Amino acid sequence: MSATPENPSPALPETPAVLIDLPVVRRNIARFQHYADAHGLKVRPHIKTHKLPAIAQMQLAAGAIGITCQKVSEAEAMVAGAPEIRDVLITYNIVGAGKLARLAALARKVDLSVVADSEAVVAGLSATFAAAPRPLAVLVECDTGARRCGVASPEEAAALARTIATAPGLVFGGLMTYPPVGAAAAVETFMTTAKALIEASGILVPVVTSGGTPSMMHAAEAPVTTEYRPGTYVYNDRSLVERGVCGWEDCALTVLATVVSVPAPDRAIVDAGSKTLTSDLLGLTGYGHVLGRPDIAIDQLSEEHGRLVSKGPISLHVGDTVRIVPNHACVVTNMVDAVYALDEGRVERWPVPARGCIT
């Protein structure tokens, strides 16, 4: 039996459950890898979306050069789960003795690189790796408009690159940014200027890495970029459909939920609330899309209740199941101990090893 929205599988788990449609995953991976190959870009997927060694293996098999993680504990879980993972970039300032010690242990297992955006972060990394068997690659995080982390100017990037290049135990690994959507021009300007300044100091810039699924099919519009780190592209979600980046048929992750109450003709309650769908809005109204029911809005979540409302009759009954595309796929996989992988009518329970890895 094939997986359809009406009957995703003959052996479904108890609800709410996170379902992953593997044929769609494969198609999503192949689509961006093809684009990247055509434009000479290396692909380093961010595993925050799936948190699954098995899907990282699929990404590597398709041509990815390594993976991206956000926290040391995520990287530990991924490396422990897949021997194919030999190259990891942690796009985070690693601060604190405990995390630095774990970083050093991880660097003995895989090719590891991290980022820094201040002298303080570089000093901690250098103190840890000065006596390590091999140096740690450190990229400078650059703020190309997101106003999160990152040095604010190409001049600051160049200064920090020089600090890294001369710091014991470290090598300069390149430039990293997580730009706002549609900021290819800003990335190109910032990175080209920073690269020239750094090279003028006699330091090579081996990598310029950017990321973000919404802009990924425009990555080549910043030709200074050598590497791209898409995350959500592997599953897609409502935020990407609403932005016009993909269609509902490209959404590999859905939440299977059961109707537990129909207290009014225009209202139904499902057993998936914020503990499954999360409260992430990403600028949208409502908390997800019920597949096949564009008339329905999920207008309110409690922890264990999702409220479905329709302008017409809700036409659902207690015990019915629905499949919901969440606003934001990445955060949903963090809510569950396991997802259910659908492939050719089979359902497999897959634990999520990198769930909850916040340190």
Place this chain on the structure above:
Amino acid sequence: MSATPENPSPALPETPAVLIDLPVVRRNIARFQHYADAHGLKVRPHIKTHKLPAIAQMQLAAGAIGITCQKVSEAEAMVAGAPEIRDVLITYNIVGAGKLARLAALARKVDLSVVADSEAVVAGLSATFAAAPRPLAVLVECDTGARRCGVASPEEAAALARTIATAPGLVFGGLMTYPPVGAAAAVETFMTTAKALIEASGILVPVVTSGGTPSMMHAAEAPVTTEYRPGTYVYNDRSLVERGVCGWEDCALTVLATVVSVPAPDRAIVDAGSKTLTSDLLGLTGYGHVLGRPDIAIDQLSEEHGRLVSKGPISLHVGDTVRIVPNHACVVTNMVDAVYALDEGRVERWPVPARGCIT
């Protein structure tokens, strides 16, 4: 060493970490138990806030008659963790063969009751318990204004009570509601009318149970109520402080976070993002309160980044730690495998057994 915002303990975990200040927990439990005792109300705390058998034990020791859970799996985890838990109300429509079978197994271990708001839910419960060694108590969930689950009128409540009372395997357990904030008058009107209608059918109404921390100190204003189910009161949170229900000193749960970047004079980034604080707003602006820093707003979260901004100088440095009171305590305990309990200068790691229990 005593726990203070500046130095919560001499042996802190890696960040981000969820800290629980046990002396504050004890004070919060005692405060409401005292109010309830003074007004002849029974207390049945909702464990969704802490998800910890050890804290349920503290609530029972203080005088609670049992616990409230939202899902069968939550109840299973709590009962497995504390032999003192002998009376459990699950305030949820239990639907589906798998969950009903687990409900029946649980009913053999503890005094169990559930709710229903439709004939369909009652039919499923009755089919499951018709052959059980003892009947299941089923309360009617009533909608007193929240427009989530619940029958819409006292007449419907009475009709469903009669259905339950005559259904094989079930006994009518009373009336349950989760009202909006400040709805004591609506609760009183609905429940008094429903109770009279049901008693006119010759059926006793042994329990009228209401809940919600924001209104708990007004529970006695609906004297028909026999039992109250506060949840968040045990920890409190920013939403309750902003509503004027408590002060910052009553907030037992804080998130310890480390500053990882200070990219601008008025901005700092901490290592707690939506994977720890969650995106729950509960009507507020911003994502938490930094203790001791009323000038700071947490204006943006990514999964692993919290952005702190100030109208003046941020005056934080890489490596500094802050303690954040989240908007909503209940959802934060669902994000972590363990919390860290602080008591008289000691820190203990407490796994959270009922975390992620969504089925």
